[in-house]
Amino acid sequence: MIDINDLQKIYRMGDVEVRALDGVTLDIQKGEFLGIMGASGSGKTTLLHMLGLLDEPTSGNIIIDGTDIGRLSDYEKTMFRLYKLGYVFQDYALVPDLTVMENVSLPAMLRKDRDEEQIKNDSASILKKIGLYERQDHLPRELSGGQQQRVSIARAMVNKPDILFADEPCANLDSESSRVVLELFKEINEDFNQTIVMVSHEDWHKDYFHRIVRLKDGKVISDGFNGKDKKAA
Ligand SMILES: Nc1ncnc2c1ncn2[C@@H]1O[C@H](COP(=O)(O)OP(=O)(O)OP(=O)(O)O)[C@@H](O)[C@H]1O
């Protein structure tokens, strides 16, 4: 479903040239729970930003479900993100003055294809799934880090994205909360056949991934299935 061809991203700062991505070619299949791993500075976030239409490559192309995303206008990109992609960030990125329920509903409100009643129902059902339905009227700061991250996952899922992107979603969490978040991703992946692309540099996270792509200096140095072959997906 995602076809990545010879992707390059070069940052130029004065005379210095950083090859953040140096010829990445990958295919990602529907229903995969893919881990992108590698040391700090290896290009993980850069790759995720390219795939998530948050930044543009220097060269190469990305085809998602038959669409060459490099050819989309800015408006088309915005719509593509809103209708097809979901994001979870390291710092949760919840809106501080909105309640849990309002935060989760927000991306659905931006779309014009559901009425308010429907959005409320969808948001409620996803809040039940993540176990925070009772906290729907709370503000983000009244929740723990792990709970806030679960809310941000609910917000990413409310539009039923084709692909869920997560950049080090557990970076600010203790290992117990990290496990809860990873279990939630696993459940979403299994229950909805949700494609998930997650960046991590924590070695123990690899047990959760079906497939692990390792980057070093902007290049793929290994790409393999993780023994737990997903129903031969
Ligand atoms: N906006 C930018 N301008 C210049 N260089 C950048 C920029 N963003 C990233 N880089 C460089 O590109 C390389 C890859 O960065 P990237 O953020 O993708 O690494 P990462 O694997 O996500 O690292 P980390 O694990 O620390 O988050 C690094 O050398 C970084 O310094």
Ligand SMILES: [Mg+2]
């Ligand atoms: Mg990063």
